[in-house]
Amino acid sequence: MAAADEAGKKGGGGGVVLQGRYEMGRVLGHGNFGRVHVARDLRTGKSVAVKVLAKEKVVRAGMMEQMKREIAVMKRVTHPNIVELHEVMATRSKIYLALELVRGGELFARIVRCGRVAEDVARRYFAQLVSAVDFCHSRGVYHRDLKPENLLLDEAGNLKVVDFGLSALADHARADGLLHTLCGTPGYAAPEVLRDKGYDGAMADIWSCGVILYVLLAGSLPFPDDNIVTMYRKAQRGDYRCPPWMSTDARRLVPRLLDPNPATRITVAQIVDSPWFRKTSISRQPPPPPPTAPAAEKEKDEPETLNAFHLISLSEGFDLSPLFEGDSGKGRREGGMLFATREPASGVVSRLEELAARSGAGRMMRVTKSGARGVRLEGAERGGAKGRLAVAADIFTVAPSVLVVDVKKDGGDTLEYRSFCSEELRPALQDIVWAAGADPPAPATAVV
Numbered sequence: 001m002a003a004a005d006e007a008g009k010k011g012g013g014g015g016v017v018l019q020g021r022y023e024m025g026r027v028l029g030h031g032n033f034g035r036v037h038v039a040r041d042l043r044t045g046k047s048v049a050v051k052v053l054a055k056e057k058v059v060r061a062g063m064m065e066q067m068k069r070e071i072a073v074m075k076r077v078t079h080p081n082i083v084e085l086h087e088v089m090a091t092r093s094k095i096y097l098a099l100e101l102v103r104g105g106e107l108f109a110r111i112v113r114c115g116r117v118a119e120d121v122a123r124r125y126f127a128q129l130v131s132a133v134d135f136c137h138s139r140g141v142y143h144r145d146l147k148p149e150n151l152l153l154d155e156a157g158n159l160k161v162v163d164f165g166l167s168a169l170a171d172h173a174r175a176d177g178l179l180h181t182l183c184g185t186p187g188y189a190a191p192e193v194l195r196d197k198g199y200d201g202a203m204a205d206i207w208s209c210g211v212i213l214y215v216l217l218a219g220s221l222p223f224p225d226d227n228i229v230t231m232y233r234k235a236q237r238g239d240y241r242c243p244p245w246m247s248t249d250a251r252r253l254v255p256r257l258l259d260p261n262p263a264t265r266i267t268v269a270q271i272v273d274s275p276w277f278r279k280t281s282i283s284r285q286p287p288p289p290p291p292t293a294p295a296a297e298k299e300k301d302e303p304e305t306l307n308a309f310h311l312i313s314l315s316e317g318f319d320l321s322p323l324f325e326g327d328s329g330k331g332r333r334e335g336g337m338l339f340a341t342r343e344p345a346s347g348v349v350s351r352l353e354e355l356a357a358r359s360g361a362g363r364m365m366r367v368t369k370s371g372a373r374g375v376r377l378e379g380a381e382r383g384g385a386k387g388r389l390a391v392a393a394d395i396f397t398v399a400p401s402v403l404v405v406d407v408k409k410d411g412g413d414t415l416e417y418r419s420f421c422s423e424e425l426r427p428a429l430q431d432i433v434w435a436a437g438a439d440p441p442a443p444a445t446a447v448v
């Protein structure tokens with residue numbers, strides 16, 4: 001087997017064992033520079049996917065930097081709708097990425113097999129896609145190659161984004177604040193990306209989400225053409241037709257996503273608020289597993305999926321803490337907050353950034369970190385005997401469209417922290433807290 005390389009030995013199960021840890025199984029698929037295998041982690045007994053890349057091919061194509069960037073990005077984004085990177089291994093000639101195993105194949109294959117999908121099913125996939133994309137954006141990551149080939153389905157019909165090979169980090173923007181690298185796949189790339197005058201990575205991803213939504217609902221591309229230039233012109237003019245079976249609400253949303261002007265294109269917060277997105281499905285069942293999923297290989301010891309709505313309805317407003325245990329409770333006992341919100345992650349981050357910017361006299365704050373685990377606000381002044389006041393907010397996704405925000409003291413005086421929470425933080429976040437008995441969970445029920 002090719003994956004054996006100099007790293008492999010035969011394991012008890014007869015398959016090649018990678019670095020004494022992963023017993024390699026059948027090939028799941030082929031991608032750029034290598035293939036993806038099913039493998040078993042001998043330490044946990046769990047199945048994973050292992051992507052095998054030939055170093056020489058990667059180096060020859062000048063893609064080593066891109067490869068390193070993909071690894072850095074995948075480590076930065078942990079989300080239920082993004083394929084998780086467990087581990088990276090390397091030998092003299094190969095690079096191995098141990099990834100979360102997703103068995104249902106590409107969304108692309110489902111569309112090819114079945115044509116368009118029902119609107120309720122499209123809504124669920126789209127909500128999961130938007131949740132993953134918004135999460136990436138809140139971490140300063142732009143995918144830049146969103147298309148159905150890069151969206152996998154698990155056995156429960158949940159969508160998982162893969163292939164961050166073309167992704168960019170916000171810190172790669174030039175002095176004009178825009179990205180300049182020409183990338184993506186012609187049918188899915190935003191017109192401003194192809195125009196090559198710099199573009200906003202978030203808005204470019206939203207355009208691609210629009211093409212994906214159109215493909216799901218129509219069963220064809222909005223701007224089909226064999227000629228890239230003609231395709232670009234059509235995209236640039238917004239020259240497409242919605243098929244007659246598309247609902248009125250979908251016909252209103254699609255043109256807002258496929259707006260050729262990135263400055264007026266819909267934002268994630270507006271998508272989540274749109275009537276099509278908010279519509280509750282009559283059927284709350286996930287779509288049946290794709291027929292390619294081999295039922296016999298099903299993992300038995302996986303935990304049951306947490307139903308976010310049950311969880312949150314057990315608690316009140318700002319205090320979900322009885323539902324969470326462990327060390328992280330300590331900072332909260334000092335007066336912090338743990339709350340659920342339907343606001344997108346980028347919205348929570350910008351609320352905290354706004355708060356830092358306008359924080360009251362004598363308590364000037366600045367954002368010192370906005371990374372993988374959330375946001376850190378730090379007092380601009382030196383503070384008392386215990387140093388500068390610092391507040392950390394970790395953002396977790398418990399279900400698509402439902403986040404839990406955990407705010408804790410990360411430095412400074414407890415009394416000062418308490419008064420900051422009650423006088424500034426709570427009032428600033430009050431309206432995004434999702435309390436029990438508030439708003440029925442209309443849009444999200446369809447996607448959990």
Ligand code: PIT
Pocket residue numbers: 028029031036048049051070083097099100101102103105152162163164165
């Ligand atoms: C599968 C199943 C699975 C993971 C993958 C494919 C991963 C694919 C992949 C990952 C990458 C990339 C391109 C493709 O750049 O569990 O069929 O990092």
